[in-house]
Amino acid sequence: MQRRSILAAPALAGLAALPAAAQGPARIVTEEFMVPLPDGGGEVFVRSKRPEGAQPSAARTLIFCHGATYPAHTAFDLPLAGVSWMDYIAGRGFDVWCMDLPGYGRSTRPAAMSQPATAAAPLVRGDEAVRAIAAVSAFVRNRRGVPRTVLMAWSWGCSLVARYATDNPGMAERLVLYAPQWLREGASPAGVGASADLGAWRSVTQAQARERWMAGVPEAARAGLIPPGWFEHWAGVTWATDPEGMRQNPSVLRAPNGVLLDSREYWQSGRPYWDPAKVTVPTLLVVGEWDRDTPPTMATTIFPLLTASPGKRCMLLGEGTHTMLMERNRGALYQAVQVFLEEAAA
Secondary structure, three states: OOEEEEEEOOOOOOOOOOOHHHHOOOOEEEEEEEEEOHHHOOEEEEEEEEEOOOOOOHHHEEEEEOOOOOOOHHHHOOOEOOEOHHHHHHHOOOEEEEEOOOOOOOOOOOHHHHOOHHHOOOOOOHHHHHHHHHHHHHHHHHHHOOOOEEEEEEOHHHHHHHHHHHHOOOOEEEEEEEOOOOOOOOOOHHHOOOOOOOOOEEEEEHHHHHHHHHOOOOHHHHHHHOOOOHHHHHHHHHHOOOHHHHOOOOOEEEEEOHHHHHHHHOHHHOOOOOOHHHOOOOEEEEEEOOOOOOOHHHHHHHHHHOOOOOOOEEEEEOOOOOOHHHOOOHHHHHHHHHHHHHHHHO
């Protein structure tokens, strides 16, 4: 198991419109690990950021899981204007972790991803991803000595952490579901153009990523949605996690297709992958008004189904897309989530 520890002062001053308390003096410790999966299933990359000397607490230990196409660490810990979302949460006194699912980012890629996509069935189905979340959750709980953690996710990851939490009562302190998916008519935007016979993986160009990002944004708002250089910074570090894809012209990012098969078998077929009624911890649903991947109607449909969630909350944020965490108005998202997190951590 690999580990790397770094001490650094949190660079939080560059994030506008956030509470002054975020700019505390605590030094931030960064740790990185490769967590082995059961039965020789490869390794999952995880990264932690926390204040130096912080005492472990279930209410202040958070694991973040990404969505269908892009890894966690290049978005959730991407320093934009000098600060990432992980920096912000750690600067508020939390021990925050992110994980790349198998086949994504710096985690082990299945051998079939080095073969033609048509040579194997869709890779990394939801159940496999949930097992990876279970392995990371156990690792974090054991390392920090806490009985539970906060689980937070983006898009497809929301379904995965919710399924893990409902299958394993007592393992989640609370849930943050950012841009959660639900039943839909038609294909997921992540798989637009995919053939009826899905291969093991799909490839995405940076131009396709930007086009998908801007879908649903009013024309007059497009120029100012992403500050100059932010998209290029994110795309550069994200595509670089796939050396094989980078050798193509234009370069591509390869992503497993298990999520698309799950979408067809569950969300497009009227079959939820998880049951909101089984969630028994406080839950926040948060989504941007211009989200076309997981429109706000999905969150508002889920909300009344959370019948056993105490203190549940649903928030619609203005002038943001599915990728609001890296846009001009990201401060509104960070604040909305942080208020929810700090209720239990006070």
